[in-house]
Amino acid sequence: MSSLRAKIQDVFNEPACEQNRGKDAKARKKGCSKPLTPGAAAGGCAFDGAKIVLQPITDVAHLIHAPLACEGNSWDNRGAASSGPTLWRTSFTTDLTELDVVMGQGERKLFKAIRQIKEAYGPPAVFVYPTCVTALIGDNIEAVCKRAAEKFGLPVVPVNAPGFVGCKNLGNKLAGEALLEHVIGTAEPDDAGPYDINILGEFNLSGEFWLVKPLLDRLGIRVRACIPGDARYFDIACAHRARAAMMVCSTALINLARKMEQRWDIPFFEGSFYGITDTSEALRQISQLLVKKGADPEILGRTEALIAEEEAIAWKKLAAYRPRLEGKRVLLNTGGVKSWSVVHALMEIGIEIVGTSVKKSTVEDKERIKQILKDDNHIFEQMAARELYAMLSEHKADIMLSGGRTQFIALKAKTPWLDINQERQHPYAGYDGMVELVRQIDLAIHNPIWCQVREPAPWDCQPAVREELPRMKSETASLHAVQEFAGTTADDLGEC
Known part of the structure; x- marks a missing residue:
């Protein structure tokens, strides 16, 4: 635990981060990430952040040393793709129970799980992730991994990022530390070149x-x-x-x-x-x-x-999309590098940015946004769901680009929405990716469904229908009234 504490302090003191360099010594020790919200699961803890960074390594077996729910909360939360191996798509967990914790069987169960993975799959390496439970009960993950590596003749990498030590971003960095300490530099290529x-x-x-x-x-x-x-x-x-x-x-x-x-x-x-x-x-x-x-x-x-x-x-x-999209207004509710890179990409074809979130963005990201937009009024740290809904329902944006968590706000406001985060189904990088992004925005904005859902319902535009419905819903309405209304034809109602 002391070594983990030292790693965390080292990660917090990041000299390559301008924001971190600008703090005093006391503030620097606290890091730049917000504290965890009690009860937060996927998307919030250090374990989840470490898993996000390392799971896309496709030929490695990723073993979660924890109760089953820890793996369930973090499984498959990014749409990364593989051009070959599929082992990373297999979920491995020691599935600790209360009895294992009480009887102190965690380390033995972990060693056995590594052996089973070695015999059944023969991976080039096994990454082992402790979580809150196994870290708190004191399982010596490093010792087990070292012993298993010697016994089975393959690298077994401990990824020391239990959830309680901090947020997802801290877990990202701890995963990088695990690669530095146990993986990078452990093999020599025979084809190194100047390019x-x-x-x-x-x-x-x-x-x-x-x-x-x-x-x-x-x-x-x-x-x-x-x-x-x-x-x-x-x-x-x-x-x-x-x-x-x-x-x-x-x-x-x-x-x-x-x-x-x-x-x-x-x-x-x-x-x-x-x-x-x-x-x-x-x-x-x-x-x-x-x-x-x-x-x-x-x-x-x-x-x-x-x-x-x-x-x-x-x-x-x-050029084919510019006449259809020029002047369209986009609300971008994402963060990180996309907060400025996607903004720049959309402005290149004449799309107007009415707002972009800088949540999870670095100081450098924010400076780039200011240089691109030339207006701080379009930059927000975090917008509440109520504010997002108000902005969309008042038609201040023609489409919202965000992650899946806020899609229902746009749908409730009857506004087109496009997934720009990790769950998306289309690639948007590079020259061809930019064309695909614009094509998807065009399809979303000009989808005829939005004209239909924005039309008033028949009972909102026909006085006769509005008068009949309350009477039908009344507990005292007679069956004859219902039957009489049911016989009303489309010609009787007219057009809305």
Whole structure:
């Protein structure tokens, strides 16, 4: 527990975070994340954050050392995709019961579970996640993992991020610490080259990184490790041999990027693959970093040629949507890197942003939003459901882009809604992803269902019907009255 406490303090003291550097020593120790809400489950605790970062590593067995409900609350809460292995889609848990806790059988049960996974699946590694219960009863996860690794001849990685230590974002960073301590640098590739890069904080939601990787392939740039989206254990173990790195979501793995730069001299920058301009800028910065690390400068020319070609194709496709979407108003209720990258992407085709949430956004994210929007009135930290509903019902926005948790607010306000968060079904990264995002917005806004649901109900626009309904609903209404009304024809009611 003391080692876990030391790791947490180290994560809180993040020198690569400008917001953290601006605090005094006392405030820095508290970190920048909000405290947990008692009773919060999925989406709130450190265990859930660690699982989010590591589960997309596709060929690894992820074993939850906890009661069954801990795994149930965190299972499959991100739409990451795999191009090969499916082991990560199998849920493993030791399923501790009250009897196991009372009798002290937790460590023995964990060792047995690791052995069963080894024999049945033969994975390249097993990641073990303790949760609140197993951390509080004092199970020595590190010792069990070390013993199992020696006994079974495979890496067994303890991911020390029980839920009670903090929020989801802290769990993200503790997962990065686990990779640094137990995985990265433990293997050596035999094909390291001057064009190898790492992509950090990219989750390959709905397979959207597969829209970006072909662009890098055309430039001769190899993704040594994409952490965690569609990753393999061996690729992450060899990630220390990359020449440069791109950070996609700094709030999740900024500590991983900084420490890899310190240990292995891998420079990184923060960028985005959302939108045409940001995708082009990300490709430029990747090429520039590689040149600084010794790659042939001719890659800069090839990058500009690729950008010019892909931008021309994308703008030609988007031209068909501009007349239909220009001037449409969008309310963006998300956070993190999407709070500015998606804003920039939508403004490129003439869509007006009436508001964007900066929840879970870093100081750098907020500064980018201010530079893009030029107006702080369109930026909100967190908007209550009542305020969101009022804004949509008053038709201040033509569509809301958000996660699944707020979709029903938009639907109740009879306003189009599009999923922009991790549960989405369509990839939005890269040039093709931008075209797909605009296409989905166009489909949502111009769906004829919205004209139908906004029309008044028949009983609201026909006086005769309004007068009859209360009488029918009355307990004293006679059966004859009901039958008489039931015989009313469409011609009698007229048109609404």
